[in-house]
Amino acid sequence: MxxxxxxxxxxxxxxxxxxxxxxxxxxxxxxxxxxxxxxxxxxxxxxxxxxxxxxxxxxxxxxxxxxxxxxxxxxxxxxxxxxxxxxxxxxxxxxxxxxxxxxxxxxxxxxxxxxxxxxxxxxxxxxxxxxxxxxxxxxxxxxxxxxxxxxxxxxxxxxxxxxxxxxxxxxxxxxxxxxxxxxxxxxxxxxxxxxxGAEKRAAEAIAAKDPFDVLVIGGGPAGASAAIYAARKGIRTGIAAERFGGQVLDTMGIENFVGTGYTEGPKLAAQLESHVREYDVDIMNLQVAEELIPAEREGGLHEVTLANGASLKARTLILSTGARWRHINVPGEDEYRNKGVAYCPHCDGPFYKGKRVAVIGGGNSGVEAAIDLAGIVGHVTLIEYEADLRADAVLQRKLASLPNVKIITSAMTTEVRGDGDKVVGLTYKDRNHGTAHEVDLEGVFVQIGLVPNTEWLKGAVALTPYGEIEVDDRGETSQPGIFAAGDATTTPYKQIVVAMGAGSTAALSAFDYLIRLPVEERQAA
Missing domain, CATH: 3.40.30.80 (Glutaredoxin)
Structure with missing residues (x-):
C-alpha cells in the first residue's frame, strides 16, 4: 500500500x-x-x-x-x-x-x-x-x-x-x-x-480590542499578503476573515503559482495562515463583515461592524473579501443545493458515478469540470449561454473528443427540476428559437464564474456596476485611508499571484498613508 x-x-x-x-x-x-x-x-x-x-x-x-x-x-x-x-x-x-x-x-x-x-x-x-x-x-x-x-x-x-x-x-x-x-x-x-456561548464570548473579546493601524478584511491570498507586509512595518495589524484561505480553499490543482510546480488550494491556504502567524498579527477567523462606516475626517477611525454585533476600528483598512461562486439564480437551484446541485466537481463528482449530469458554463472552469466528470459519470451535458464555448482551444478539443459528452450552446438554463428530495432534470431555453427543452439527469454542476463579496460595501466605497471595488494602481479606493486588493476589486486578472501582489501594494500604500498623516491627526485618531 x-x-x-x-x-x-x-x-x-x-x-x-x-x-x-x-x-x-x-x-x-x-x-x-x-x-x-x-x-x-x-x-x-x-x-x-x-x-x-x-x-x-x-x-x-x-x-x-x-x-x-x-x-x-x-x-x-x-x-x-x-x-x-x-x-x-x-x-x-x-x-x-x-x-x-x-x-x-x-x-x-x-x-x-x-x-x-x-x-x-x-x-x-x-x-x-x-x-x-x-x-x-x-x-x-x-x-x-x-x-x-x-x-x-x-x-x-x-x-x-x-x-x-x-x-x-x-x-x-x-x-x-x-x-x-x-x-x-x-x-x-x-x-x-x-x-x-462561543459566539457571544468572541464578540465580547473583539469589541474590547483597541483600534488597529491596519485592519485587513478577508483572509485569502490578497489579505494574507497585506497582513504580512503591514506587520513587517511594525504597526498594529489585524485581519478579520470569514474563512482563512478564501476561494483558494476550493481550488484543486494549482500549476501556475510562480516558483512552485504544483500545489493544491487547501495546502497553500494552510501555508498562508502559517506565514501570517509568524508575525504579530491579530487573526480573527469566522468573522463576517456587515457594514463599513468610513471615518468622518481624514486620519480618523474607520469602523467595521461584524455579524456577531461587535465592531472593529482602524486608522486604515484593506478590503480583500474576494469572490464566491456565481449562481444561476433559477427556480430549484437553492432548493436542491447539495441534493443534486453542486459547485465542486472534484469534491462531489464521485457521488454521480454512472449517472447523468449537466455542467452549466462553457468557460475554462466549465469545460475542465465536464472533462473531469466524463471519466466518472455516465453522461455529461454541457450547457453554454453564448453561441460558442469560451474555454481555451486545447480544452475544447479534449472535450469534443469524449464520447459521453453533449455540448449545447445558445442555451439559457431556466429551471432545476426535482422530485422534492433530489434533482431529476433541468429545463433550458433555446436562445435562437425560443423553444423550451428538458434534460433528465441526476446532477447539475454550476461553473459560471465568480461574483465579488462586496454587497456590504454599497454606499461606503465606489463600486462598479458589477460590484467590484474601484481601485487605482496603489490600491486606493474612493475613501481616504481605505484600500482594497484581490478578486473583489477592478484589478483585471483574478489570479492568486496577482492578488498577492495587490495585497502587498495595498499594505505598502496604507503604511505610506499613515506616515504622511500630520502628527496631530494620528494622535487624535
Missing amino acids: LDANMTQQLKTYLGNIKQPIELVAALGDDAKSRELEELLGEIEALHDDIALVREDDARVPSFAIRRAADHDVQVRFAGIPMGHEFTSLVLALLQVGGHPPKADQDVIDQIKAIDGDFAFETYFSLSCQNCPDVVQALNLMAVLNPNIRHTAIDGALFQPEVDAREIMSVPSVWLNGEPFGQGRMELEKILSKIDT
Whole structure:
C-alpha cells in the first residue's frame, strides 16, 4: 500500500508517538478489507508501540485508532484513508499517541470543557480537498474530549448509507444521527455550533480590542499578503476573515503559482495562515463583515461592524473579501443545493458515478469540470449561454473528443427540476428559437464564474456596476485611508499571484498613508 517514500516519511512522523496505540480493525473477506489489513500491517511494523488487533464493528472495513492505556481516546475510519485523507490518518496516529496538537491553547481548553454526548460521522470522498479539514478537526476534538466521538466514512465504500441518508455532497457531517453540516468547516466553526456561548464570548473579546493601524478584511491570498507586509512595518495589524484561505480553499490543482510546480488550494491556504502567524498579527477567523462606516475626517477611525454585533476600528483598512461562486439564480437551484446541485466537481463528482449530469458554463472552469466528470459519470451535458464555448482551444478539443459528452450552446438554463428530495432534470431555453427543452439527469454542476463579496460595501466605497471595488494602481479606493486588493476589486486578472501582489501594494500604500498623516491627526485618531 505504501511506497518507499511514504513509508520513510511515516516512520519519521511516528517517532513522535509518546504513548502506545492500538489499530483496532474490523475486516471481512472482501478486497477492500484485504487492502486495509495490508495498510494497517505496514503501519504496525513501523513502530514498537503500535499493535494491530481485531474486533467486530458494524462497518466493514473500518478501524479505530485508540490509546492502549485509555480506550476513551480514539477515532475511527470506515474505509481506507489514502489520497487527501492520508494526512488525516497520520495526524490521528500522532494525536492518539500523545503528540500535542497544533492548536491555540484557548481552543484546546474550549474543546476539553464541552459537556454532553456528541457522536459525529463525516462522509468524505478521497478526491475531496475540503474533507480533510473537517475530518481532522473532529478527530482532534474526539482525542481531547471523551464526550466526543468521531467516525470518518468513505462514502464510496458505504453506498447504502449514502443512499439512505441522501448524501450527494461532501464533506457531510452528521451528529447523533441527524444532519449537522455540509461543506468545509474549520475547527472554530464546528465549536461555535456545539458551544452555544462561543459566539457571544468572541464578540465580547473583539469589541474590547483597541483600534488597529491596519485592519485587513478577508483572509485569502490578497489579505494574507497585506497582513504580512503591514506587520513587517511594525504597526498594529489585524485581519478579520470569514474563512482563512478564501476561494483558494476550493481550488484543486494549482500549476501556475510562480516558483512552485504544483500545489493544491487547501495546502497553500494552510501555508498562508502559517506565514501570517509568524508575525504579530491579530487573526480573527469566522468573522463576517456587515457594514463599513468610513471615518468622518481624514486620519480618523474607520469602523467595521461584524455579524456577531461587535465592531472593529482602524486608522486604515484593506478590503480583500474576494469572490464566491456565481449562481444561476433559477427556480430549484437553492432548493436542491447539495441534493443534486453542486459547485465542486472534484469534491462531489464521485457521488454521480454512472449517472447523468449537466455542467452549466462553457468557460475554462466549465469545460475542465465536464472533462473531469466524463471519466466518472455516465453522461455529461454541457450547457453554454453564448453561441460558442469560451474555454481555451486545447480544452475544447479534449472535450469534443469524449464520447459521453453533449455540448449545447445558445442555451439559457431556466429551471432545476426535482422530485422534492433530489434533482431529476433541468429545463433550458433555446436562445435562437425560443423553444423550451428538458434534460433528465441526476446532477447539475454550476461553473459560471465568480461574483465579488462586496454587497456590504454599497454606499461606503465606489463600486462598479458589477460590484467590484474601484481601485487605482496603489490600491486606493474612493475613501481616504481605505484600500482594497484581490478578486473583489477592478484589478483585471483574478489570479492568486496577482492578488498577492495587490495585497502587498495595498499594505505598502496604507503604511505610506499613515506616515504622511500630520502628527496631530494620528494622535487624535
